Amino acid sequence: MTDADSVFDRALAAIEKVKKDFGELDGVVSFSEMAQPLVARLIEKLGLPGNSSAAVDSARDKHATRRCMSEAGLPTPRNFLITREDELDAASQLVGYPAVIKPIHGAASLGVVRVDDHEALLRAYARVRREMGSVRVHSGIVEQMASDDEGEGNFTTTLMMEEYLDGPEVDVDVVFSEGQAVYGAVTDNWPTLEPYFNETGSNSPSILPSAQQRELLELGVASVKALGFDMGVFHVECKYTSRGPRLIEVNCRMGGGPVRNMNLLVWGVDLVEEQLLLAAGIPSRPPVAPAPLTHLAEFSVNAQRSGVLADVSFLDKYDVMKDVLYVRPLVEAGAKVTCVEDGMPTWVCEIMVQHPTSTQAAIDYVNQIEAAIQKEMPIEARKAK
Known part of the structure; x- marks a missing residue:
C-alpha cells in the first residue's frame, strides 16, 4: 500500500489522537488544492461541517464540472473527454478550433495548451502526455520535475479538449455561508503567456465595466451552486x-499566490479567517469595505530567455521602493529557467505594488518595475554537458 492509499487512515488516526489529547475537533480544513478530496471525506466520516465529497470531486474534475454546468442550464464550452489517442479526430470534429487541451485534474496551468489546428493538436497531445509523466505531487503541491531530476512523476490524469475562450480573464473570489454567497470580488487577470497559459499578473479592484463585473459575479455564484x-x-x-x-x-479553496492579500488589502476581507470560521460551523458574515481601501497590481515575472539565473540579490533594491509591497524571488540563484519559446515558462519573481486612489496607476507602476527587472535579470547560457 502506498502513502497515497493509506493517507485517509493515517489522517483519521492522527485526528483520533488529537481528540484524545485535546478534546473534540470543531472542523477540518486545508488550503491545498490536492488535499480537498481528503478533507471532504474526513468531514463526512466525522460528521463535521463542510461540503460533500461529490461536490469536491466534481470541481476537481474539469470534465465533470462542464457536465454540472450544462445540467444547470449554464453556458458551457464545447468539450470532449479524451481517454485514448484514437479519439483525437472525434474531439477535433466536435470542439473545432481554436481549442485548448488540458488535464481534467491539475493545478498551476500545467499541461494546458492552446491548439489552432489538428496538426497542432496531435503535437500538443503527445507533448502534454510526455510532460505530465514528469509531474509529481510533493507536499501537496503539483510540480514539474526538471529533465535531469532522478525518478519518475507520480501524477496521472486524463486529458480533455474544449473550445478556446476569448476575452479578458478574471478571478471571482466567493465566500458561501448557509447556501448563500456572502462575499464576492472580481480581480482582473492579465493576458497569459500562450500557448501554455502561464499567468503574468493581476489587479484589484477590477477595471472592467461594472455591468460585466456583475455578470461575472453572478456566473461565479451560480457555478458554485451548480456543483453542489x-x-x-x-x-x-x-x-x-x-x-x-x-x-x-471552480477551485474549492482559497486561491493561492496573492489572492489572500488582494482581498484583505482592497476589501478588508480575510479569506483565511472566513474559511476557518466556516470549517468550525460558524456562519460567515465578513465586513466588506464600502469602497476599495487601496488599489493593487501584481506581476509574476516570467523568464524571457532560457538559461541559468546567476543571482537574485539584484531584486533587493526594488523591494524597498515607494509603494512596493514586496519583490520576492521564486527561484534560487543557479536555478535553470525557461522562456515560452522553449517550453513552460519559469516564474522568476513576483511583485506587488499599491496606489491609494488609482488601479491604473498601480498597473503602470508595476509594469515599469517589471521592465527594469527584465533588463537587469542575469540569465546565463547553460553550459553544455
Missing part, C-alpha cells in the same frame, strides 16, 4: 468572452 456546494471559500476562474461570461474552473 453550500459553504466555503471558492476561487472561481472566468472569462468575459465575446458571447458573455464563461467559466474556466
Whole structure:
C-alpha cells in the first residue's frame, strides 16, 4: 500500500489522537488544492461541517464540472473527454478550433495548451502526455520535475479538449455561508503567456465595466451552486468572452499566490479567517469595505530567455521602493529557467505594488518595475554537458 492509499487512515488516526489529547475537533480544513478530496471525506466520516465529497470531486474534475454546468442550464464550452489517442479526430470534429487541451485534474496551468489546428493538436497531445509523466505531487503541491531530476512523476490524469475562450480573464473570489454567497470580488487577470497559459499578473479592484463585473459575479455564484456546494471559500476562474461570461474552473479553496492579500488589502476581507470560521460551523458574515481601501497590481515575472539565473540579490533594491509591497524571488540563484519559446515558462519573481486612489496607476507602476527587472535579470547560457 502506498502513502497515497493509506493517507485517509493515517489522517483519521492522527485526528483520533488529537481528540484524545485535546478534546473534540470543531472542523477540518486545508488550503491545498490536492488535499480537498481528503478533507471532504474526513468531514463526512466525522460528521463535521463542510461540503460533500461529490461536490469536491466534481470541481476537481474539469470534465465533470462542464457536465454540472450544462445540467444547470449554464453556458458551457464545447468539450470532449479524451481517454485514448484514437479519439483525437472525434474531439477535433466536435470542439473545432481554436481549442485548448488540458488535464481534467491539475493545478498551476500545467499541461494546458492552446491548439489552432489538428496538426497542432496531435503535437500538443503527445507533448502534454510526455510532460505530465514528469509531474509529481510533493507536499501537496503539483510540480514539474526538471529533465535531469532522478525518478519518475507520480501524477496521472486524463486529458480533455474544449473550445478556446476569448476575452479578458478574471478571478471571482466567493465566500458561501448557509447556501448563500456572502462575499464576492472580481480581480482582473492579465493576458497569459500562450500557448501554455502561464499567468503574468493581476489587479484589484477590477477595471472592467461594472455591468460585466456583475455578470461575472453572478456566473461565479451560480457555478458554485451548480456543483453542489453550500459553504466555503471558492476561487472561481472566468472569462468575459465575446458571447458573455464563461467559466474556466471552480477551485474549492482559497486561491493561492496573492489572492489572500488582494482581498484583505482592497476589501478588508480575510479569506483565511472566513474559511476557518466556516470549517468550525460558524456562519460567515465578513465586513466588506464600502469602497476599495487601496488599489493593487501584481506581476509574476516570467523568464524571457532560457538559461541559468546567476543571482537574485539584484531584486533587493526594488523591494524597498515607494509603494512596493514586496519583490520576492521564486527561484534560487543557479536555478535553470525557461522562456515560452522553449517550453513552460519559469516564474522568476513576483511583485506587488499599491496606489491609494488609482488601479491604473498601480498597473503602470508595476509594469515599469517589471521592465527594469527584465533588463537587469542575469540569465546565463547553460553550459553544455
